[in-house]
Each structure stands twice: as structure tokens, then as C-alpha cells.
Amino acid sequence: MTQLEPWTSRPSAVATVLVVALLAGFLPPQRATAAPAEPPQGIAEIRQRVLSADPERLARLGRHLVAGIDDMAEVRRLIEARAIAGVFVTRKNLEGRTARAIRAEVDGLQALRRASGLPPLWIAADQEGGTVQRLSPPVPRQPPLSRIVASTPIPVERKAAILDYATRQGRALTGLGVNVNFAPVVDLDHGVRDRRDANTRIWRRVLARDALAVAEAASWYCDGLREAGVTCTRKHFPG
Numbered sequence: 001m002t003q004l005e006p007w008t009s010r011p012s013a014v015a016t017v018l019v020v021a022l023l024a025g026f027l028p029p030q031r032a033t034a035a036p037a038e039p040p041q042g043i044a045e046i047r048q049r050v051l052s053a054d055p056e057r058l059a060r061l062g063r064h065l066v067a068g069i070d071d072m073a074e075v076r077r078l079i080e081a082r083a084i085a086g087v088f089v090t091r092k093n094l095e096g097r098t099a100r101a102i103r104a105e106v107d108g109l110q111a112l113r114r115a116s117g118l119p120p121l122w123i124a125a126d127q128e129g130g131t132v133q134r135l136s137p138p139v140p141r142q143p144p145l146s147r148i149v150a151s152t153p154i155p156v157e158r159k160a161a162i163l164d165y166a167t168r169q170g171r172a173l174t175g176l177g178v179n180v181n182f183a184p185v186v187d188l189d190h191g192v193r194d195r196r197d198a199n200t201r202i203w204r205r206v207l208a209r210d211a212l213a214v215a216e217a218a219s220w221y222c223d224g225l226r227e228a229g230v231t232c233t234r235k236h237f238p239g
Helices: 016-026 042-051 055-062 072-080 099-115 145-151 155-175 211-227
Strands: 066-068 086-088 122-125 127-129
Touching: 042 072, 072 099, 099 122, 127 155, 145 155, 145 211, 155 211
Parallel strands: 066 086, 086 122
Antiparallel strands: none
């Protein structure tokens, strides 16, 4: 797409998370009638219930929610309703688009947020480096952070290399308007290589076997992201 279009316009599932929480007791119950009320018919009706919920209740729940993007018009409505506190940007939202266009779209969402008198939206991404680089391109690809941990045994050199790695990554993310990164992984490498684990592929994403090395690397990485204006997320995969 040379002419830049809004992030994907397929029928949206953005409200799904909201629906689960809201309809599981957060929304006020419908008034009793002679016959039991019929459940909502279709996603359109459920969306309408979410967006027409009590504004204060919706805003209280929305402070805890970050939504994926399938339909940009719906995301704007959720922001205006204070129903979400952030959005998650991933590969499908970037295809065929320039970094400048993505940043302009994010800036537009932040303008809506400011108009509500609320703090900036969390614009989240999943850009670990190595096998998980969901915003590349346009964010430059980087090797796994574990490679730096393994190749720089001298602590002062390791720290400098990790800070440089994270700062460069953070600057690329802020160029798109991203201010939260779902990284680093802080699990330990126990030497398990289970190729049936297609979901986490954790053995390719851990930083090291030693707990202290992982803790230090994660801390330096987060410092580098913070220097660039991005908040890190220390991740653990149970099980």
C-alpha cells in the first residue's frame, strides 16, 4: 500500500477482552422482564453494549486494558469512551506502511487521549530481538540479547554492550510512538530444547543459565530502554 491506509479494517475482535470482563458482572444487569432476556446476538450488539455502558464504570475498567488493533475506527471509539488505556501494535498493523505513517497514526490516537484529559496511551509492542521481532521492518533487526550475554564475559563490557543494544532498540521504537516493550524474557536456560514447544520457543529466547547474569542483563536492558523513553516488561513463562 503506497497510499497509506488505516490499520487493518477487518471486522474487529478488539472488544472481545472488554466484553469478557464487562459482561461477566461489570455491566449493570438488564432489567427483569416477563421472559428471560435473550443473550446479545452477534459481535455488533456486544460492541454496542460495551460502548453504551456506564461511562464511569467503563473508564474504571479501561484503565487496566490494552487492546489489539483490527479496526482503527473502533479503537478510536474505545479511546474516546475511555474504555482502554493502550493499544498493542504488531506486524499485521505495519505491513506495507512507512515508519512516518505509523507514527502519525499513533500520534492521532494520543491526541484523542489528550482530549479526554487522561495520561498518554500505552503503545505496546513485542520486540525482543532474535526470533521475536514483530516490528521489523521498519525497526532494524537485532540479534538475540543472549548473544551479547554469552560473548562478553567482562561485566563492564557486557553492561555497555547491553545498554547500547537496548538504547538503539528503544529509539527505533519511540520513532514509531511505542512506549512499552514486552521484553526481556527473564526465564533461565535449563538446556531444554523441546521442539514441540512451538508457542513460546523459550529455549531460543532466554538470556542465560545463571540467575545473576539474567538479572543483571535484564536490568541493564531496561535501563537502556528507559533512556530512550520506553518502559520494559520482564516476562516469565510458567510451566
